[in-house]
Amino acid sequence: MLRLACGVLLLAAVTIFTTSPATADGNGGVQTPSIFAPVSTPAYAIRELTWIVLVITGAIFLVVAGLTVYAITRFRRRQGDDGREPPQVYGSLQIELAWTVVPILIVVVLFLVTTRYIFAIEGRPPVPEALEVTIVGHQWWWEIRYPKLGIVTANELHVPVSDPAHPTPTFITLQSADVIHSFWIPQLAGKMDVVPNKTNRIWIDPQKPGGYVGQCAEYCGLQHAGMLLIVAVQSKEDFEKWAAQQQAPARNDAGVQAGRELFSSLACINCHAVRGTTANGVFGPDLTHLMSRRTIGAGVIQNTPENIRSWIDDPASLKPGALMPAMKLSREDLDKVTAYLLALR
């Protein structure tokens, strides 16, 4: 029994250490979004707090479990037991007082530590250098707006890296267009719910460039599992380059004129926006720079020409329950619209 327990613990330890590191490129393509691999101040603070809590609760576990094991082994009925009843002990005021007072003290300490971290994380005011982002949760995708930069995109959040010496955090305002969602990137911060008719705030200051993943963490309907999040943390220069590219209106390639006209005349513009054209729908993701994103369908499918084509033809085939209807275009129309979208870099 003991050997089995040790074996399990060893296996657990091995797995913990092999899955902890999580960067965009490390570990053979695996990006484990572990709370033990933080890169941003709120997540660092929480990891620190987690260690404190684990030590306290671990100690309590060892003491209590140890006493229980002792009681079970030492006082089990042995062979040749004469069947007499042991001395009946009805209680002890001193012992009971002790095991009431000590837990209360532990609780007081834990509460004070916890409260300090609560206010430190939640109470941080924005700084002038902070980037402001507004994220609106939809069933089942994320609308991402940079109000002061005039950028609107979807599902993939780009932020500049923050130098701890001169922090440039990102403050995110969270709203919902329909039901409750929850915004969660474990390596950056704890989660914050996205609630309709309520505005929540959260902040991050990622200190290492790279890609970090998360997903919606409050059940929101059929494709709750398909509402992934990707955060690209970039150097200041890369971020500014990205922002400039995103601020530009949509490319107007002559070669895809046919597709563009088709897009503008079909129901597409009821839901989607393409800045610089007549399309200004708000129910679906902004497509102005669709091809600058790595994935479509809120992280569920890779952004490739074939997938774009399949998505337009029948979104439910790639993401069952997606609220975009199948457009039922003819093959030629589908080719034209696909070509147009592929040009929206």
Place this chain on the structure above:
Amino acid sequence: MSVLADTMAGRRGAGAHRPLLAVLHEWVVTVDHKRLGVMYVVSGLAFLLVAGLEASTMRLQLVWSGLHVVPPGTFNRLFTMHGTTMVFLVGIPIVFGFANYLVPLMIGARDLAFPRLNAFGFWAFLFGGLLLHFSFVGGEGLYGGGSAPDVGWFAYAPLTGRAFSPGNSTDYWNLSILVMGFGTVATSINLIVTTLAMRCPGMTLGRLPVYVWMMLVVSGMTVIALPPLSAAQIMLLLDRFLGAHFFDTQAGGSAVMWQHFFWFFGHPEVYILMVPGFAFVSEIIPVFSRKVIFGYPMVVAASMAIGLLSMSVWAHHMFAVGMGSPLNAAFAASTMLIAVPTGIKIFNWVATMYGGRIRFATPMLFACAFLFQFLCAGLTGIMLAVVPFNWQVTDTYFVVAHFHYVLVGGLVFTIFGAIYYWFPKVTGRLLSERLGRWHFWLFVVGFNVTFLPMHWLGMIGMPRRIYTYPADRGWEFWNVVASLGVAFQAAAILVFLVNVVLALRRGERAGDDPWDAWTLEWSTASPPPPYNFETVPVVGSRRPLWDLKHPDDPDGPHE
């Protein structure tokens, strides 16, 4: 079947074989607390099998990333039905079923205070349960999960509004639980009245068995905490059918208000489920350690403290909603505080075992596993009260692990312990110890293999209620392990069912008092006659049978 019926009715030996219809009729019209208790527990166990199948299907779908064992809509119905069934159709009926059976016997009474109300409570539960499961019929067909509810067992608004849940699935959830809720409140009132007004001579409140005290606290909690759920459900009903706007965010309504109302019920609810588990082990551990429970007054006081404090912690389910730091801190405080009376109980149980002569019969095995598993559950609960940590792991598999350690590792284990302990009283026959051991070991291994890794999965980013997950998150390995545990648990349940069937047919006769125990139910026949006691018992201490067996050293002077 008639052997079972005859046995339950106290007709021993080969009596006259009665027609099946007559037997069924007797059970259907019964108002006898013992029969209703059995009906509650048997129904609860049947629903346990159904919900277990739902869980097994989910674990199959999640064993690897990107599987298509069931479509997403079906998966969402499965986790909703699994949670709803386990809480309302397994946990509640089994704990109240046991109370139904045991409380009158333990206090020397003839039945509950209101026998017909008791029957109403049972049939309201059964009707509600069947109505909920009727939702599987029609709709998208069985493979699609029918029209079963798919909004999660706590049914957050506004997902449950007409706009986002068209069709009837949410209505099945709403109405069936509303109906069941009335039955549960009725049964709780019944138990309170019985305990306060029908004790036998000599049984002051200070001499109540710990089990009865705890069920009194549980019943009090139910009376106060269940109506808020009914209120919220009535509001949802008005929203969905009459166009009201209680939870309609488009009209200025508050989605968070549903959460407050639901969890004001929901948190006491989980204590309503767990405290009866404490009550079971408070009877089992002393008997199998051969020692009186250590610190009876404190155990009772701690239970009352839990009952009271449980009404003050509800928003710890809402730390990520954005209530603001002062409220977050306040609920962290109350949640950590409630750990104190809960922890004290564990110490009392261990102190009871300390210095004893412990006999590891099957009930005691389950009680011992409970001690370790519930310790684990309580400690992860304290971790969850640390709000910033909560922000990381709430709504993840860490929470799933926590509450399964409470409700399976805690409640289900103690229920099995209780079944092995009181089965001889109810049926007059002993369950097999050998099969009991197989049941226990298979279950303890399977349960821990499934749920221990989930703590880790939550901490590496896996949220709850997802029908699949991306391949590049590193979650597959521990999902495989978790799914493997299911096989052991299923085997354990199978062994248990075989044990029950064999025991009913040819189990060893138990006699009045097979465990050499000390409370009043062991002073009457197994099974008890319909009137429970031939003469009304008169008691002089908390352990009337100890006094009878040890006239030289009765409990009275020590209490």
Place this chain on the structure above:
Amino acid sequence: MSSRGRVGMICLIIAEASLFAVFVVAYLYYLGKSLNGPFPREVLSVPILGTVCLLSSSVTVMIGARALGRGAVGRSGAWLFATFLLGAVFLTLTGAEWSRLIAREGLTIGTNLFGTTFYALVGLHASHVIVGLVMLALITVFAWSRALGPANAERVELVSWYWHFVDGVWIVVFTVVYVVGR
């Protein structure tokens, strides 16, 4: 040892109080949050007569219950019938008010948050009044047909407790809706 009926009725009242409390909380929380009218101040008129009737009915039911305990079955029946009548008047006046609010002011349960919480809270109370009226009617009939006697006094007293509870809830509802909320 307390009687079963008394303990049971107290438990029922606690459960019902818990139920009503949630609707009161919702009413208070949503005060001032309706996105559109009509608003309480514009359309509500204080139901003085109805309140007087309902509160007096608590007095009559108490007299009636006590009379039964003394054996005055006929008198008891009369007072209980008076209670029934007063309650029925209250209910009728409530119905009239609702009719006015719906037809003339255009306030329904779906109009706005005020409509939602108002009809739900007042309606929940009215439904409990109806249950009470049914019980009172039954007891009155039993009293008049001489099927009731002093032996049933405690049961009738329990019904009077329920009725007092319904009146108590009305005091709360009245304060929240017509005083605080306007």
